[in-house]
Amino acid sequence: MIPETMRQELQDRISSAITNREAAVDVMKALQTHYGWLTDEAVVEAAGLLGLSPLQVEELATFYEMIYRRPVGRYVIHVCDSISCWSMGGESLLRQIAGLLKVTVGATTPDGLFTLLPCCCLGNCGQAPAMMIGNSIYGGVTSLEKATDILHQHRRNT
Ligand code: FES
Incomplete structure (x- = not known):
């Protein structure tokens, strides 16, 4: 689970976007930085923040090659x-x-x-x-x- 301050920052980022999807990469990257990679837990958290389904986040995550759905090195x-x-x-x-x-x-x-x-x-x-x-x-x-x-x-x- 992400810290409350990070949750608030991400919610602010999403609020400033024209559509929630516009902020999806920023949200996924922030969660990836926090966890080290985009874990299943992070996908669910991103979905909750963005108002999308986990499957929709998964689809976006697998499209971007700099979003890692498996553990990676430092x-x-x-x-x-x-x-x-x-x-x-x-x-x-x-x-x-x-x-x-x-x-x-x-x-x-x-x-x-x-x-x-x-x-x-x-x-x-x-x-x-x-x-x-x-x-x-x-x-x-x-x-x-x-x-x-x-x-x-x-x-x-x-
Ligand atoms: S082809 Fe553009 S940076 Fe490699």
Whole structure:
């Protein structure tokens, strides 16, 4: 269950939206931050806040690839696999990061720190290949050294 202050903030956000659905992503992201992923409990809470059914929230949740319906690591690494990044070595970047972390794509490291996922265009096509960790986007990740540095930065922040 979320704290009352958070509930109030989310209700204020929903009240300021033209329709409840407009606030759905914000509500799901806030609950995801609180729980670590969008748990079944969070889906029910989001539905209650938004005046939607849990099934409607589920439909929205599964549409957005940055909403996680399964447990994820502390940091989720999204490596872009859309056309610009693919043509600039995105596939290789994804493979290299999987190798660095010793996980398969979609998996979480045993220490629970990183989950590795492919994703659609991050809107950073001019600096392909791109990846995102948390709210930070990294472009021009063309070398193993650069990818390693980025991962080390996040390890240091834990
Ligand atoms: S194609 Fe990768 S950021 Fe747009």
